[in-house]
Amino acid sequence: MNVTYRTLAGATALAALATPGLAQDSYSPSEITAFVAAGAGGGTDNFARTVQPMLEERLDTNVTIINLPAASGAVAHQRTATSEPNGESIEFASSTLITSLAAGQNPIGLDLLTPVARMQSDVLMLVVNPEKYESFDAFKAAAEETPGELIIGGTHAASIDRMAFLGLNAEAGFDLNFIPYDNEGAASANLLSGNIDGMFNEISAIQGYMESGEMIPVLALADDRLEAYPDIPTTAENGWDLTFGNERGIFINAETPPETIGAIEAVFEDIYGSEAYQDYAARTFLDVRPGWLGSEEYRAELEKNLAYFQELMAAN
Structure with a gap:
C-alpha cells in the first residue's frame, strides 16, 4: 500500500x-x-x-x-x-x-x-438482495424501466449514503427514491425483507451478509475495480464521477x-x-x-x- x-x-x-x-x-x-x-x-x-x-x-x-x-x-x-x-x-x-x-x-x-x-x-457499495437483483445490470435495467419506483434505504437524511444516492441519481440519470431509517440495522432489515431495493454501505460493514449470501454488493464507488473484489463494476467504468x-x-x-x-x-x-x-x-x-x-x-x-x-x- x-x-x-x-x-x-x-x-x-x-x-x-x-x-x-x-x-x-x-x-x-x-x-x-x-x-x-x-x-x-x-x-x-x-x-x-x-x-x-x-x-x-x-x-x-x-x-x-x-x-x-x-x-x-x-x-x-x-x-x-x-x-x-x-x-x-x-x-x-x-x-x-x-x-x-x-x-x-x-x-x-x-x-x-x-x-x-x-x-x-x-469504499461505499450499492448493496442489494440477490433474490431481487443478481447484478448491477439487473438493478440498472429495473431503474430505467420503472422510473420513480425503486427505493434506496439509508441511515438519515444527511448521511454519506444519502449523498451516494443523490450522486447516483445525478450521474446515472436514475429516478430512485430514498427512505431514511433511524439506524443501519433497520435499513438492512428492510433490504432483507424486500421492502426496499438497495442500500449504500461500506465494505467493512457488510462482510457477514456477504458471507451468508443474504446481500451482495453490485456497484463500487471507485475509480478502478478493487483487487479484493474484481467482479464488482465501478462507477468510474460506467462514466460516472462518483468515487467518494x-x-x-x-x-x-x-x-x-x-x-x-x-x-x-x-x-x-x-x-x-x-x-x-x-x-x-x-x-x-x-x-x-x-x-x-x-x-x-x-x-x-x-x-x-x-x-x-x-x-x-x-x-x-
Missing part, C-alpha cells in the same frame, strides 16, 4: 515521536480527551478505541474516549471547537461531519475545526498552534504505518484503498467533498 508522507513539520515531529513514550517538547499532553462523533460500537467508535492504546503508548499519557453521537455528531464538533487549543482535546469523526454541514444541520465547519489526519477511506467513500479522521480546535497540529499528525502517521494498525485495517477490510492523508491534503479533500455535497443538496 502506498502512503503519502509529509516532509515539513510532520516529518520532523515523526522523527522525535517514533519511539513509544518519547514526545516532542512542543507536544507533551498530560492527558487527552477524545470526543467521538458517533455512538458506541460503530465504525468510528471502533476506530477510536483501536487507536487509543497506540496513542497512549506513543505519548505516555492517558486517553479518555467520550462518545457524543447526538445531532449527527454536532455536539462532539462543538465540544472540540470550544476546547482549549492545547492539543489535549481531539475528535474522531467520519464524513458525517461534512454531509451534515452540507445539509445545514451542523454549525461547526472547517473554520472552527482543523483536520489533523485522515486514516480511513472506506466514508472517510474517518482526527480533528482539533482550529486555534491550536501549527507546531502542535504537526506533532499530533506525525503521531497518527506513525500509528497508521504500524503493523498493529495495518493488521486491524486488514481484519476490518479498511485496507481496500489507502486511507492516509496529512492535514493539508485532508482539508483539501474535505473542502472538495463539501462543495460537491452542497451542490447535490441544493439540487434536491
